[in-house]
Amino acid sequence: MESMAEANESAAASIPAATNPMVTPLLTDQYQYTMAYAYWKAGKHRERAVFDLFFRKSPFGGEYTVFGGLEECIRFVANFKLEDEEISFLQSVMPRCEDGFFEFLRQIDCSDVEVYAIPEGSVVFPKVPLMRVEGPVAVVQLLETPFVNLVNFASLVATNAARHRLVAGNSKTLLEFGLRRAQGPDGGVSASKYCYIGGFDATSNVAAGKLFGIPLRGTHSHAFVSSFTSLNEIVSRALQCRDGTSTCKDFVNLVQTWLNKLQHAVSLRGLTGATNESELAAFISYALAFPHNFLALVDTYNVMRSGLPNFCAVALALNDLGYKASGIRLDSGDLSYLSIESRKFFNAIEKEFCIAGFGKTAIAASNDLNEETLDALNKQGHEIDTYGIGTHLVTCYSQAALGCVFKLVEINNQPRMKLSEDITKVSIPCKKRCFRLYGREGFPLVDLMIGVNEPPPMAGDRILCRHPFIESKRAYVVPQHVEELLKCYWPGKSHETREELPSLQDIRNHCMQQLQKMRSDHMRRINPTPYKISVSGRLYDFIHFLWLNEAPVGELQ
């Protein structure tokens, strides 16, 4: 194997290592190394192979998937190198293998590997390769497991986030709160990253905030509320006004005055009862620490009888000093009812005390939310502005895995096809180019795969698009616009220009645009219209020629 070419060396230098330091060439299945040895022993290890990475079915009963994980794959490829101690470890578990093989492993990198991919954050569909990876068979095999690992969960959770955004609507703030329930530390960190790509606004996960620049959110928990017992605990009671011109010497007293007013306000009668003093102490303490961002969790004792009036008393006292309270969070109970009642309470206060804008105080809700509960809330009516979503979002509870696979489609210029009695498991052979054809209204109509040597489809042409396996499913399409899907992210030794890795923000924006571009019936939560994927007439004929002969013999021209 030659040393890394200059161009790629500089490319690699500019690409940082994978975010998780555990992503090394050993993060793969043992059989990739045993196969590498068998290839090496047979003298086949440098044979040029093309693999497609694709999935067979969109998750969550939907018809679309958001592609995530590409940047991490490219970071992995750019820094692929086995360390001496890793090779020693492999030697220890493959003790009968010849030394020459470990010498080979010591020398390999990905300088002779080419990676083409659909841009990260794109809306993608089954069977169409998300990535096409070409290179020496023994090297590319080693990439299979980490690539599939890095893409599977990333795409799954980005899709899940996009689905939650679609149900919640664009006007709501969506917060990812899943770290504690995620599948391990970087289960949480990856979830934060890919939920942001899929349309969430912020995360509670500080590590993800630092690693990726995702906005952070967080206030306090029930434990904070329960840790207080009485107002006597509050020693420093002074709070400076927002404009700095004066200081309220006893903020506790100001809050108590407001609580008293609330309890005697005619329009609120019956809404307020005996509020919990320890809760009030917690709220006041939190407000003293964060007068600019006072948000209170109001359900530790009783939302309507205690949490809400306590919050309002503090919010009104803050208002006296020029601050605007951020809002409340509901973490249990009937979120529809409680949010509506809370809104009424805020509105009544706005009216009673002439506090402009108080009625618009934000209401956040959390507690085991998922697509179904968001949908139910929409149907029942609610006054929630912000959702905090954890478990169901980050573990992809309703479908915890996406079945991405990595299939050999060509070796030594000879097409390969994985057959199966299960038609959904048959892979589409040949090194391919992939296109998205757009109609007059700007919606994507169909994705089309062709052999690399075929002429690409052109806007305005009449193009035959065929279902890859079912003869009767075919149509002529005249696209208004044609987009090539697979772009070069790692050119290897070729002279192709390498696509720059976009920033997280750009990936997120791209994702939002892509989702917006789709025809809405493909995006329905229940019973969506299938989006069509197709192959050219020539590729169709070739697939069926191969299939009939049950063994790969020809080559697509």
Added chain:
Amino acid sequence: MESMAEANESAAASIPAATNPMVTPLLTDQYQYTMAYAYWKAGKHRERAVFDLFFRKSPFGGEYTVFGGLEECIRFVANFKLEDEEISFLQSVMPRCEDGFFEFLRQIDCSDVEVYAIPEGSVVFPKVPLMRVEGPVAVVQLLETPFVNLVNFASLVATNAARHRLVAGNSKTLLEFGLRRAQGPDGGVSASKYCYIGGFDATSNVAAGKLFGIPLRGTHSHAFVSSFTSLNEIVSRALQCRDGTSTCKDFVNLVQTWLNKLQHAVSLRGLTGATNESELAAFISYALAFPHNFLALVDTYNVMRSGLPNFCAVALALNDLGYKASGIRLDSGDLSYLSIESRKFFNAIEKEFCIAGFGKTAIAASNDLNEETLDALNKQGHEIDTYGIGTHLVTCYSQAALGCVFKLVEINNQPRMKLSEDITKVSIPCKKRCFRLYGREGFPLVDLMIGVNEPPPMAGDRILCRHPFIESKRAYVVPQHVEELLKCYWPGKSHETREELPSLQDIRNHCMQQLQKMRSDHMRRINPTPYKISVSGRLYDFIHFLWLNEAPVGELQ
């Protein structure tokens, strides 16, 4: 905050950092830091708080859970220290907080935190604390998210592994093959670790093999088979005999001779047809590379017509040279039928060619296996020796999250209780000790929680065990043996002896013993008998006194 005490300093020195370098004090929810600031502002940050980590319901519809993740939590605690750049980041996201707070953060470590826990690998039950964490409230709050994160998935996947082992039976070999479908890189690595603890025998994950010393397994994939076209590709055809005394010059020819014999053997007639030559080439190449460990994936083309006879021809040729083939792997189709037919084929060969032991050639099966498919295979009958299990195992597909929580139970020696209208969400207050009471047959009877100042239960005594919330559920128990569950794993500034962290192998052995000890009706896959957890009469009375008064006022003596 004082500097770390000497004893703990040496303890910390001996405990390595968490396995995943992403596990730092920033791997937590933002609100832990905002609360820490509010505690600090209120002068409450050093108040001594006790938190319980527990779950409310065993996963997968079962009545037991395997506790995992403790070692990672202790590693985290032992190395807990905020780096300067981490503090700078926190300053950037909490720009209005006073400098003194960041000074405080700079100084904190876990030298004043005490962690008691049930030994890792133990069988554990709902509501009983897996860990009791005590220390300055602001510090312990920062541990909440990472602890819950580290325990949740670890316990979930260890339990899932144990359940798969229980269905498969002790005689089967269980391989974890999940890396590619896992939720991210360490979703895979953690799954490998905790599946091993829960009873799996090996993993395909090389990184996990290196990190934890878990046995590795792996041979080849369909791509390997499809990468060959004909026997002409095999250039080096020589294979030395196992005993080194001679060399077979043309192993390909020897295999072909055997294939011919198989095709003409009377007892096998009808079983063999036209085998696929590219598959045979792949098998021979693999055998030439791994004559000591020849295991072939036999379903790329057709198991009965091609894969099985090809495998047997190679295995018989290897047998001529003194090697014993490892076996076959089935990755599709009717695994019950195919394994039984394969066994018949092996037996017929053993008889036809008088090859002792050939009938016992191992049969491995993979392909989306889970508890249900293992159970179905048992009912249908099969001849499988080894299962390779991936997706369902490592993503815990049937229930992707365990709901561990971390609840404040005491602060400043004052008990705290989280109330809820949902009885299953009410937490059990007070700093507690926990015991497992064993009956005459050696089975655990009940877990018992008591206040730390109560006299502990003694073997032979008549002990009142009460359901924590339901008055009518209570019984006297006379235990044969009493085991204290919570042991000191991190003594903080106390003089308690620190339990050593056991090796992974010891944790696994402990888990196997614990599972064996359980009464089988608690372990049933469907409709298991609930295992009882209880509180002492005194703790019961105190809980209900607190509950009635809806606010914590007293102290349990």
